Amino acid sequence: MPLSAPAQRDHIHTRTVECRGYRREDGLWDIEGHLVDVKSYPFPNAFRGTIEAGEPLHDMWLRLTVTDQLEIVRSEAVIDHHPYDICPLIAPNFKRLEGLKIGPGFTRKVKTLLGGVQGCTHLVELVGPVATTAFQTVYPILARQRGELPHTHGRAESRHRPSLLNSCHAYAEDGEVVRRHWPDHYTGSRSTVEAAE
Numbered sequence: 001m002p003l004s005a006p007a008q009r010d011h012i013h014t015r016t017v018e019c020r021g022y023r024r025e026d027g028l029w030d031i032e033g034h035l036v037d038v039k040s041y042p043f044p045n046a047f048r049g050t051i052e053a054g055e056p057l058h059d060m061w062l063r064l065t066v067t068d069q070l071e072i073v074r075s076e077a078v079i080d081h082h083p084y085d086i087c088p089l090i091a092p093n094f095k096r097l098e099g100l101k102i103g104p105g106f107t108r109k110v111k112t113l114l115g116g117v118q119g120c121t122h123l124v125e126l127v128g129p130v131a132t133t134a135f136q137t138v139y140p141i142l143a144r145q146r147g148e149l150p151h152t153h154g155r156a157e158s159r160h161r162p163s164l165l166n167s168c169h170a171y172a173e174d175g176e177v178v179r180r181h182w183p184d185h186y187t188g189s190r191s192t193v194e195a196a197e
Contacts, residue, residue, distance in 0.1 A: 011040045019129050021137025024065075028073065029138050033062045033130035035122055036081075047085050056081040062094065062126050066134050068142055070102040077123050090120050102131045139163070149181075161185055 015037050022030040037058040045051050059081035065074035077094035079087050096113040100106060107128065114124050143149045148162045162182055164171045171177060174188035 013040070014038050017126065017129055019133035021133050023137075023141070027068075029066050029068075029134065031064045031066060031130050031134040031137060033126045033133070035060045035062075035126045037122070045083055047083060051083075057083060058122050060120070060123055060126065062123055062130055064097065064130055064134060066102065066138065068138060070134055070138060072097050072100050072102070074098060077120075079120070079123070087120065090118075091123075093119055094123060097127070102134050106131060 015035065017033065017035050019031065019033045022032070024030055035058060036056050038054050038056055039051070040053055042050050042052045045057075051057055059079075061076075061078040061080070063074075063076045064072050066072055075094050075097040077091040079091050082088060093114060097110065100109055100113075110124065110127050113119075114127075140149060143162070146160065148160060162185065165173045165178060165182070165185060169175075173185060179186040179188060
């Protein structure tokens with residue numbers, strides 16, 4: 001379902017963020033993010049001259065290489081298009097992400113290491129979608145191998161508590177999705193479970 005009809009308007013700016021997850025032959029995972037900002041009009045820039053409509057103002061890449069446990073073992077940032085000549089000089093700072101684990105407290109740690117003058121605002125913003133993509137890439141593959149995700153019959157095989165529980169509205173441990181897929185971890189009314197079976 002699309003958004004509601006907008007008011008009359010003029011297109012000014014487009015930010016594109018694309019993230020991809022890859023499984024490597026060595027058992028690690030590469031998660032890559034690409035951020036591009038373009039304007040719909042030309043404008044002057046002291047470093048580059050005129051930046052034409054549709055020409056990237058920002059064009060930046062981030063690759064995080066992670067383990068099965070989502071620990072970052074390698075971090076690489078590249079800044080291809082930028083508004084100031086000094087922008088690319090900050091890219092090496094993103095190696096500071098190495099050793100961090102994507103999980104609770106990750107965003108706070110990123111901001112401590114790379115916030116303000118220690119980083120690039122746009123690359124720091126890109127870390128979030130890349131981290132989410134890491135989870136979306138790694139978790140389903142490993143969880144299915146462990147039997148934690150439902151198969152075609154609708155129930156997961158594992159007795160281990162799935163990490164998805166209570167991670168969002170759909171995965172509330174007293175909700176319908178958990179009742180259907182992880183009945184051993186369902187905390188709602190047991191009479192509901194028995195009646196459904």
